[in-house]
Amino acid sequence: MSKLEIKDLHASVSTDSGDSEILRGVSLTVESGTTSAIMGPNGSGKSTLAYVLAGHPKYTVTSGTVTLDGQDVLGMSVDERARAGLFLAMQYPVEIPGVSVSNFLRTSITSLRGEAPKLRTWTKDMKEAMSELQMDPAFASRNVNEGFSGGEKKRHEILQLGLMEPKIAILDETDSGLDVDALKVVSEGVNRFQQKTNAGVLLITHYTRILKYIEPDVVHVFIDGRIVETGGPELANSLEADGYERFSAAKA
Amino acid sequence: MSAVATAPAKDLAPKILSRDPGAFEIPKGREEEWRYTPIRKIADFFVPQSWGSVGAVPSPFVNIVEPDDPRLSTTWMPTDRVSAVAFAGVKKVVLITIPADHIVEESIVVNLVGEMLNNYAHIEVQVGKFSRSQIVIIHDSAANVSGSIVTEVGDQAELTLLSVLDAEAPLKQHWNWTTNVGRDSRFLGLSISLGGEVVRMVPTVNYRAPGGSAEMLGAFLLEGDQYQEHRILVNHTEPHCVSNVVYKGALSGQGAHSVWVGDVLVRREAIGIQTYELNRNLLLNDGPRADSVPNLELETGDVVSAGHASATGRFDDEQLFYLQSRGIPESIARQLVVRGFFVDVLNRVNDRSLRKNLMERIEMRLGMVTHD
Numbered sequence: 001m002s003k004l005e006i007k008d009l010h011a012s013v014s015t016d017s018g019d020s021e022i023l024r025g026v027s028l029t030v031e032s033g034t035t036s037a038i039m040g041p042n043g044s045g046k047s048t049l050a051y052v053l054a055g056h057p058k059y060t061v062t063s064g065t066v067t068l069d070g071q072d073v074l075g076m077s078v079d080e081r082a083r084a085g086l087f088l089a090m091q092y093p094v095e096i097p098g099v100s101v102s103n104f105l106r107t108s109i110t111s112l113r114g115e116a117p118k119l120r121t122w123t124k125d126m127k128e129a130m131s132e133l134q135m136d137p138a139f140a141s142r143n144v145n146e147g148f149s150g151g152e153k154k155r156h157e158i159l160q161l162g163l164m165e166p167k168i169a170i171l172d173e174t175d176s177g178l179d180v181d182a183l184k185v186v187s188e189g190v191n192r193f194q195q196k197t198n199a200g201v202l203l204i205t206h207y208t209r210i211l212k213y214i215e216p217d218v219v220h221v222f223i224d225g226r227i228v229e230t231g232g233p234e235l236a237n238s239l240e241a242d243g244y245e246r247f248s249a250a251k252a
Numbered sequence: 253m254s255a256v257a258t259a260p261a262k263d264l265a266p267k268i269l270s271r272d273p274g275a276f277e278i279p280k281g282r283e284e285e286w287r288y289t290p291i292r293k294i295a296d297f298f299v300p301q302s303w304g305s306v307g308a309v310p311s312p313f314v315n316i317v318e319p320d321d322p323r324l325s326t327t328w329m330p331t332d333r334v335s336a337v338a339f340a341g342v343k344k345v346v347l348i349t350i351p352a353d354h355i356v357e358e359s360i361v362v363n364l365v366g367e368m369l370n371n372y373a374h375i376e377v378q379v380g381k382f383s384r385s386q387i388v389i390i391h392d393s394a395a396n397v398s399g400s401i402v403t404e405v406g407d408q409a410e411l412t413l414l415s416v417l418d419a420e421a422p423l424k425q426h427w428n429w430t431t432n433v434g435r436d437s438r439f440l441g442l443s444i445s446l447g448g449e450v451v452r453m454v455p456t457v458n459y460r461a462p463g464g465s466a467e468m469l470g471a472f473l474l475e476g477d478q479y480q481e482h483r484i485l486v487n488h489t490e491p492h493c494v495s496n497v498v499y500k501g502a503l504s505g506q507g508a509h510s511v512w513v514g515d516v517l518v519r520r521e522a523i524g525i526q527t528y529e530l531n532r533n534l535l536l537n538d539g540p541r542a543d544s545v546p547n548l549e550l551e552t553g554d555v556v557s558a559g560h561a562s563a564t565g566r567f568d569d570e571q572l573f574y575l576q577s578r579g580i581p582e583s584i585a586r587q588l589v590v591r592g593f594f595v596d597v598l599n600r601v602n603d604r605s606l607r608k609n610l611m612e613r614i615e616m617r618l619g620m621v622t623h624d
């Protein structure tokens with residue numbers, strides 16, 4: 001059993017016009033075997049939360065705590081967090097010229113496990129994982145995210161999720177840019193991963209569409225850098241119908 | 253800091269061709285081709301000195317000959333003061349010959365050795381028609397050298413010429429590298445330059461007949477307050493030829509300064525050619541400066557393709573973050589990114605162990621741990 005605990009997290013980003021606070025007191029918990037959805041309008045700070053949890057150097061945590069099974073996450077480097085069992089599927093995955101997907105994945109797995117995977121089983125595992133996500137095996141020799149379409153990038157993120165088997169996975173808008181068929185394939189990938197590992201999933205999304213395939217236990221409404229309401233799956237449906245105005249109005 | 257500029261169109265071909273150093277003025281630094289070079293640091297390269305000569309161990313394909321040996325090219329002419337002085341002063345020539353129709357599978361490795369701290373050098377490479385070979389020239393890593401490499405690629409021959417300069421000491425080297433490409437022949441020049449206080453490489457590609465293909469690829473690395481200049485001229489005078497120029501540079505350190513100038517001249521007669529040139533520079537920290545000047549001069553519009561690209565960028569923190577977020581420690585992440593940066597140039601080194609060795613040299617210089 002694993003538990004990611006976020007308590008009263010405040011974080012800011014430094015811009016040309018000074019520091020600006022984006023996370024304004026986020027508290028939430030994600031446990032093994034559960035799925036939490038975070039829904040909120042554009043610019044509310046959802047990706048910032050994801051980045052801060054992963055340790056992106058652009059953001060500064062000004063107060064609050066994040067622990068994974070009691071361990072202080074904020075004190076860890078980016079790669080230490082990944083090795084501790086945190087994974088972030090990014091909204092905008094980064095292109096790495098000249099580094100092939102297979103080399104990248106192998107280096108990553110080697111770092112996560114502390115030893116290189118056996119070559120034969122590794123090639124087989126990678127091929128299987130790719131075919132489950134309906135990815136052309138040719139992707140293995142392409143450069144990481146270079147020239148990938150939006151949907152291909154997202155599949156590649158979920159491919160990594162399946163191979164890396166984190167304890168807690170944060171999926172930042174994995175559904176955006178996917179057509180219905182791709183959405184299904186990717187969602188099944190996430191569900192397979194969760195069934196296999198019993199990981200905790202924090203699903204950040206804009207739309208309720210993906211929640212048909214990945215059912216959340218809890219839905220958090222995220223506005224202006226904090227969670228303003230928490231409920232069950234039915235909360236997502238009311239958001240679909242009414243939008244975020246109710247909450248924005250409440251805030252103002 | 254970086255700068256990209258396109259020089260105004262003008263005739264880029266050398267104006268003076270002579271073996272007499274006196275035919276050339278000593279550059280003052282304001283001349284277009286010397287405007288970046290710290291010429292004070294190489295002032296003695298322009299005036300005849302009593303320097304040693306660069307030699308190599310003779311082998312079936314390698315001979316050491318006198319500068320007036322009848323086998324040497326009589327048509328080659330220095331195009332600047334520094335190479336005229338070098339040729340006037342050199343006492344021996346390294347002559348590398350691949351006979352016609354010869355297919356040489358193994359790389360021919362030529363280790364250049366200077367007699368003194370300061371040396372002149374002259375290397376001539378003659379590959380006969382229909383031959384195929386790969387020649388690796390390892391420069392003296394502890395000597396100052398001023399010299400030329402003259403390469404004749406026979407009709408329908410295939411030649412890969414790899415030049416490796418891995419400077420240990422803060423040395424100075426100046427090389428004019430002229431390649432004449434024969435009918436339907438294929439030339440791949442690979443220039444790897446690591447370190448050096450002042451390194452100036454001036455490769456020129458000429459075409460002797462239609463149908464030739466020439467690629468000039470380079471990888472260079474600068475640290476501290478090193479200076480490197482790569483000034484390439486591709487002179488398309490023949491129809492239906494191909495040129496491809498790709499140079500990648502990585503710079504770190506406060507005063508490091510690299511200059512890449514890619515002049516491609518397409519003459520009126522050179523119809524149906526294809527040309528492309530690219531320079532990318534990776535700044536590993538704040539401080540280094542990379543000048544990049546692609547320059548394409550077209551006298552005919554009747555070409556298949558002609559293009560250039562140039563970019564200089566900082567080490568991308570987003571790439572590092574992405575890799576690290578997958579559990580990869582920072583040092584290995586940096587190594588991956590730098591390897592990826594150079595990979596398209598280094599992958600062209602056919603010899604596997606040599607390729608690995610070059611990558612390790614680069615990583616060692618960047619202070620990166622080597623793994624796997």
Ligand SMILES: Nc1ncnc2c1ncn2[C@@H]1O[C@H](COP(=O)(O)OP(=O)(O)OP(=O)(O)O)[C@@H](O)[C@H]1O
Pocket residue numbers: 013014015022040041042043044045046047048049058091173206
């Ligand atoms: N590096 C940065 N520099 C300046 N502003 C930033 C930076 N990162 C985030 N912001 C600002 O913080 C706010 C929250 O951005 P964030 O990307 O976290 O929103 P989001 O909820 O993920 O939006 P979306 O639904 O569009 O993905 C926005 O106003 C954004 O402009």
Ligand SMILES: [Mg+2]
Pocket residue numbers: 046047048091172173
């Ligand atoms: Mg976002």
